[in-house]
Each structure stands twice: as C-alpha cells, then as structure tokens.
Amino acid sequence: IAGITQAPTSQILAAGRRMTLRCTQDMRHNAMYWYRQDLGLGLRLIHYSNTAGTTGKGEVPDGYSVSRANTDDFPLTLASAVPSQTSVYFCASRQEGAATEAFFGQGTRLTVV
Amino acid sequence: AQSVTQPDIHITVSEGASLELRCNYSYGATPYLFWYVQSPGQGLQLLLKYFSGDTLVQGIKGFEAEFKRSQSSFNLRKPSVHWSDAAEYFCAVVQGFQKLVFGTGTRLLVSP
Numbered sequence: 001i002a003g004i005t006q007a008p009t010s011q012i013l014a015a016g017r018r019m020t021l022r023c024t025q026d027m028r029h030n031a032m033y034w035y036r037q038d039l040g041l042g043l044r045l046i047h048y049s050n051t052a053g054t055t056g057k058g059e060v061p062d063g064y065s066v067s068r069a070n071t072d073d074f075p076l077t078l079a080s081a082v083p084s085q086t087s088v089y090f091c092a093s094r095q096e097g098a099a100t101e102a103f104f105g106q107g108t109r110l111t112v113v
Numbered sequence: 114a115q116s117v118t119q120p121d122i123h124i125t126v127s128e129g130a131s132l133e134l135r136c137n138y139s140y141g142a143t144p145y146l147f148w149y150v151q152s153p154g155q156g157l158q159l160l161l162k163y164f165s166g167d168t169l170v171q172g173i174k175g176f177e178a179e180f181k182r183s184q185s186s187f188n189l190r191k192p193s194v195h196w197s198d199a200a201e202y203f204c205a206v207v208q209g210f211q212k213l214v215f216g217t218g219t220r221l222l223v224s225p
Contacts, residue, residue, distance in 0.1 A: 033213060040122070042203060042217035043157075050211055058212065090156060094213065099145050099164035102205075102213050104156035 003027070006091050006105035013081050013112050021076040021108050023091035029103075031096045032074040033058075034066060036087040037107070043090065049074055050096055081112045117146075117204045119216035126194045127224050134189040134219050136178075136204030145207040146187045148178055149215075152200045160202075163187060174198070199223045 007022045025032065030051045035043040035058075045058030049068040063085060065077045074093075078085055088109050094102040118137045126132050138144050145164045149157040161172025168180040178189045187204060204216040 031211070035215070040217065042119075043215040045212060045214060048212055056211070059214070092157075092213070096211075099162065099207075101147065101159045101162060102157075104158075106156045 004091055004093055004103055004105040006089075006108050008108060009106070010109040011111070013078075013110060015082055015112055016080050019078045019081055019110070021078075021089055021091075021110070023074045023076070023105060024072050025074075025091075025093040025103070026072065027093060027095075027103065028071060029093035029095050030071065031094050032068065033092040033094075033102065034064070034074070034076045035090045035092065036060065036085075037090060038087050046076065046089075081110075083112045086110060086112045116208075116214060117206050117216040119202075119204055119219050121219045122217070123220045123222065125222040125224055128196050129193050132189075132191045132194045132198070132221070134202050134204075134221070136187045136189065136216060137185050138187060138204075138206050139185065140206065143182075144187075146178075146180065147205040147207075147213075148172065148176070148187075148189050149203045149205060150174075150200050151203065151218075157203065160189070194221075194223055196223045196225075 004025045033048045034046040044060045047066040049055045091105045092102040094100045147162045148160040151157045163170045163180045201218045201220045203218045
C-alpha cells in the first residue's frame, strides 16, 4: 500500500543521545515535511524539503537537522536530545504545488528522559 | 507570511446537532486552505481543500467549508454530528507554495 512509513513508532531516549527518526514515502512526492505535535500547540513545522537536495527551516528548527539525499527518504536527526523535544513527530509528503494535499505518516512518539 | 488561527481549543456538540469550527487566515492574496482531521492516536486525514472557484467546498464524511474573503475565514461545517466525528480538527494554509502551516487545532467532543 502506497504511503508514508515512519520508524520507530515510539522511543524512549536518554537526554544527550543522538537519534534519527526515519521517514520514507513511495508516492514520488517531491515535497516532504517534519512536524512536531504538542498539546495545545497543534502541529509545528520543523523542517521541510521541496525537492531532493534542498531543505528549509520551519517554525521550530533548533536542535533538529534533516537531509534529503533522494526523493523517498527524509530523516530527522536530533543531535543531542533534550527533554523539551519530547513530542509526537509526524512526517508528511505532498506533490509540490499550492493546492495539493499532504499525506501523513502514523507518527513517532519520542520521550526524552 | 501566511498563518491560520483556530480560536476554539475545545468544542462540545450534542450528537445530531450542527457543527461549525472556525478558522481565520492572514494573507493578502488568495490562500490555499485545507481542513484535516486527526482521530486519537492516528495521523492526519484530509477532509477538504480550497484553492479557487466555488467558495463552498464539499469534503468527505459530510463536511463542508466556506471560504469568505471579506472575513478571512474558512469555517468547517457539518449539519448533523455523529459520535464518530469526535476528533481533533486542523486548519492549514500553504505559505509561499512551499510550507504547509497548521493552526493549533480544535478538539471536538460529541455528547450523547
């Protein structure tokens, strides 16, 4: 079934550790996004990529990095996790263009202790 | 930059009653607007979208939304709510043809 796959589903991580959240899509969408969802704050954009080889910063990029080596994969890395990065992370993709819808993964629940 | 505001954090509606969820946007030109729904523990699903043409947009699950430029609004409506509609609803806008930015969401509770 075509869609977006995120891994892991959930993770408990010690503060200071490095962690990469994986995101893979098979719809050949050129735009991909990472959001974090926190109670009362909705979904906030961390980083995005409009096409392979390019990335951009969203609303809350600090502490996170991304790469887009190819069309399908868009990993999100926390170089040194802190408790404030405890959140649910969603990856999404869409075909670039203003009126196209985004498709979402099922999310990664990350707890930093 | 464009943004969206959802002024209602929670709304409780009786089953069978009508529903309206508010969304206001800020942008000078015609915005590209979306409504998504998130059921507990799930990802987001598109309900409907507006980018041009008819200002009343029909979506899935019996939802509709009306784009009102004069009020900078894109409110979501449903004439008769079902218990299965209890979820969180997000309004979103495309910024600069690139970023998809969401509002803070409205949690809908459906009472018997």
